[in-house]
Amino acid sequence: MYKYIILDMDGTLLNSKKEISEQDKNVVCQLKDEGIRIVLASGRHFHEMQRYFKELHLEDNDYVICCDGQYIYNVAGKQVWNACFLTPQDIDDITTRVDNINTSLLIVTDQKNYLLVESFASRVYCLAKNLFRRWKNIKIINGAKAGKVTRIEKIKINCNNINHAVAAALSEYYNVNEIEGSYELLHKNVSKYSALCKLQRLEYIDLDDAVYIGDDYNDKECFGNLKHCVAMENAPVEVRSMAMFVTENNDNLGVSVALKKIFEVEE
Known part of the structure; x- marks a missing residue:
């Protein structure tokens, strides 16, 4: 059984209106309340992600990956790591x-x-x-x-x-x-996957026990290195071909459809 869910945001957890659908939110929160740890991995800055933390029942000691792996923050707003900058x-x-x-x-x-x-x-x-x-x-x-x-x-x-x-x-x-x-x-060393590896070295996450859901090229390295990845239907063909399965698109409850299948969540 998986212990961690890693979620991309735009194109995955967020629909085209930049909202989390009620059903996606309910399923994620249900699994969070059952002890599954949630990690958000986004191209967004931390302040652009904050509005979604309460919706997902995230706690101060949960972690989020920002700017495609440039930073790791805890939900309380403390930066715990940053990668190399361009010059x-x-x-x-x-x-x-x-x-x-x-x-x-x-x-x-x-x-x-x-x-x-x-x-x-x-x-x-x-x-x-x-x-x-x-x-x-x-x-x-x-x-x-x-x-x-x-x-x-x-x-x-x-x-x-x-x-x-x-x-x-x-x-x-x-x-x-x-x-x-x-x-x-x-920077060559900046990616979501590199940040996830850093989280694993911090002993926050075990990537072998994690499922990753994403939709775009900035998720591709994760799909190539993690064992359990699900692609959104709106992902490029190249990304979809690397997934263990393809779920619905981000406007059709793709995240909750995938999580219900993986965790056998009851309606």
């Missing part, structure tokens, strides 16, 4: 490898997001959009100012701006995930 040198390296003056990089940090734009015309366009507040909390910068950015969690590049071969080449140096139309580049 301004990585920005230079990625810019050189992409080699397209019209390609902008979205630099995500723990405090603010920056849009690196080298082309003058593109910078004017971006500034105009920012002026009309279509983008919030994004500062437009050039390469000189990018050299001063610190605590970089990931760098995003629109999939339309680079070809697949370039993205594949970048994956030799970075952890590259294709998420919602963008390539997200993280």
Whole structure:
């Protein structure tokens, strides 16, 4: 019998309205109350996850993985671990490898997001959009100012701006995930799976006794290394092919359907 449930959030536990359905919530809470430990593993920042903790009966000593493995927090808000950050040198390296003056990089940090734009015309366009507040909390910068950015969690590049071969080449140096139309580049050592291994070393979790449910490329390493993984129907084919089975999609109670099957939960 499994002792732990590891849940991705967007596309898995959360439906398209960014809500947890009542049935999914009830099944997760029932299993939590029966002694199953719940771990959330998300690309979100900690503060973006907090609203869901009470809904799932999570306690202060439960753990969550944030920013695709950049951080581990307990639910009380104490950061217990953080992985390596990207550096301004990585920005230079990625810019050189992409080699397209019209390609902008979205630099995500723990405090603010920056849009690196080298082309003058593109910078004017971006500034105009920012002026009309279509983008919030994004500062437009050039390469000189990018050299001063610190605590970089990931760098995003629109999939339309680079070809697949370039993205594949970048994956030799970075952890590259294709998420919602963008390539997200993280430090090579940052991933949900690496964070889960850290939790295991902290003796909080035994991954052999855990079931993982996810839906996207940032879950792929977990699917490749964990024994018991379930894919959402809305996951890419490549991810679904690695699962022990495929459940319903995130708008059709996929999490509760899977958990009822695994734990034989009664209606």
